[in-house]
Amino acid sequence: MPRAEAPHGRRLFDCAACGALHLDPALRLSPELEHAHYLHHQNSPADAGYRHFLNRLAIPLVERLAPGASGLDYGSGPGPTLSVMLREQGFRMKEYDPFFAPDVAPLNDRYDFITCTEVVEHFHAPAEEFKRLVAMLRPGGILAVMTEVLREEQPLEQWRYLRDPTHVVFYRPKCFSWIAAHHRLQLEMPRPNVALLRRPQGPESPLSPMTVTP
Secondary structure, eight states: EEEEEEEEOOOEEEOTOOOEEEEEGGGOOOOOHHHHHTTTTOOTTHHHHHHHHHHHHHHHTTTSOTTOEEEETOOOSSSOOOHHHHHHTTTTEEEEEETTTTOEOOOOOOOOEEEEEEEEGGGGSSHHHHHHHHTHHHHHEEEEEEEEOTTTTSSSGGGGGGTTTTTOEOOOHHHHHHHHHHHHHHHEEETTTEEEEEEEEOOOOOOOOOOOOO
């Protein structure tokens, strides 16, 4: 994996297959420090500004969902909000977060949609994480991802996303095309930094849920 530019003292490696940039694993925070960093997040359903931010994903997603669809908020964080917003619209929601909602039972279910808002940049093993997420989708289900995408015109040294110590993988637009092709998904990017990855309708594919135990 060739080495990419490394501003802010962060060593990065460029994936020749999918185009993602990965932080040198030696520079990752410990789980304790990562958890402590997330505790500083002030996200809440009562924050109108945060709701407006999440609507970048929620609005185009809801337009594509059937009434009463079941979903999982994957990486719900210390102040779950998107799941609250979607419940308010009549969708059935579960939550999972390795630090704040660590019960793995929801990971053994299947869903009409899964949301990952400002989550995929934290994946230490993105290939395994995306495999798990796709396996939890029912046929026709949507994996809805929101993350700041690195555009070609964006100089790395000026990119604020790179400065967060918990961000360990960074996506270019072509990454989502690669993920879609690799997992046989249909890709839409209805808004900047929003990717909707739909599992095709039809008979069950060879993919099956990955049973997770505590």
